Amino acid sequence: MSRLQKLVIGRVSLGILTLFVVSALMFVGIELLPGDLAQQILGQSATESTLAAFRAELGLDQPAHLRYLDWLGGVLRGDFGTSLASGREVSELLGPRLANTMFLATYAAVIAAPLAVILGLLAALWRNTLFDRGVNLTALSAISMPEFFVGYVLILFLSIKAGVFPTLARIDSATGLWDALYRSFLPALTLILVVVAHMMRMTRAAIINVLASPYIEMARLKGVPRWRIIVQHALPNALAPIVNVVALNLAYLVVGVVVVEVVFSYPGLGQLLVDAVSSRDFPVVQAVGLFFAAVYITLNVLADIISIMSNPRLRHGR
Structure with a gap:
């Protein structure tokens, strides 16, 4: 072996x-x-x-x-027990709620992950410029604000005052794709604003750390363009920390939706968990908690494996 x-x-x-x-x-x-x-x-x-x-x-x-x-x-065996509140099988309750939560998490991840990497690359490429300072200031502001506050601010300006998006993100199995994307835009945007800041700052820090390496200095002396140095030389060698932070934030998109779903009354696992806690429906609480833990642990393990495979020193121990 x-x-x-x-x-x-x-x-x-x-x-x-x-x-x-x-x-x-x-x-x-x-x-x-x-x-x-x-x-x-x-x-x-x-x-x-x-x-x-x-x-x-x-x-x-x-x-x-x-x-x-x-x-x-x-x-x-796949049997999570019976709900004490409704008398239904817990697996029946989890099915549609799980689909809604995964839809919201995927919606946010598809936008947040590439946006964060691109912003991190641009911030490293234009380090100490007005763009870099502006992106970092915006990221720090987003990180410092809790999710529920961001959600209520978005509701105030984009829903109540502008009237562009609905206040409540109500979707069901009969809702079409475009209608579901429209109704769940505000909760998705709330998640995006939070996770993009973390991923962008880590991407920027990883790229800047690699740029201090001797082989990067040699590429500069050879006259290689700065964007090519970052994309072809710095980014591949900075993948390990970037993959780790992306995986952690993707786990947050699934696990950390509880507050966001409650704010927007989104019918996902987070809302189901809050309702189950309120009614002391312990089988549902255990099932949802175990699922969140499994997602978080799985994505962390995958991040470790990808980091090992992308780093020759970890693969060969030298």
């Missing part, structure tokens, strides 16, 4: 172990929440016999470790 294969297997194994630990911590955290779930659902007027029968129906009369193993076994 080659060194590269060992590194990839090690990263994947570590990701699976991390996901297992996260699932256990999430289950323990829910167990530690105050209050009686059966009492919360049935109300204060429920009798002790009714509460006992309902606890047995939910499996709450079993030890916590047995309930965790039973839940984990169901997850491995």
Whole structure:
């Protein structure tokens, strides 16, 4: 087995172990929440016999470790349990909400990733110019503002005052593609403004760091144009940190949509998670939390693997 294969297997194994630990911590955290779930659902007027029968129906009369193993076994079989609020299978609730969240994340990623790389390249190419300072100032402003504030500002100016886009991003299975793009533009723009700033600044820093290398200086002495130095020499050698930050921000686009979806009443996993927490629908909370953790861990593992494959020193250990 080659060194590269060992590194990839090690990263994947570590990701699976991390996901297992996260699932256990999430289950323990829910167990530690105050209050009686059966009492919360049935109300204060429920009798002790009714509460006992309902606890047995939910499996709450079993030890916590047995309930965790039973839940984990169901997850491995694709069974996330039954919603306590609606009585439907959790997988049925996740399906359409997952499609909406992935649509919003893809919408934002398709615009944000190339835009951030291009802005980072231009900022490095025109370093210390008015363009560089303006882009950095805009990026710092976007980073410093929380998502909900950006969302409400966009609603105020682009929806309420200008009347260009709808305030609420309501879409369903019957909504056409162009109509869905139009209705979800404001939440997508909110995500874009936040993640572009992070990716652009990291791209700029990585390119500038590579530009200080001796082989870049040699290319300059040979008279190679500056744009060609950056695109053909600096960018390929700066891919590892750029890929890492892009992967982390793509994970944020899926995991960090909770606040944005609530602000715009977007019917995705984030809104489902908030509703489930409000109604103490723990099977749904566990399923959505596990999905978010799986996406975040998977994209981080992929970023590590791509960084290893793009860096000969990591592949060969020299």
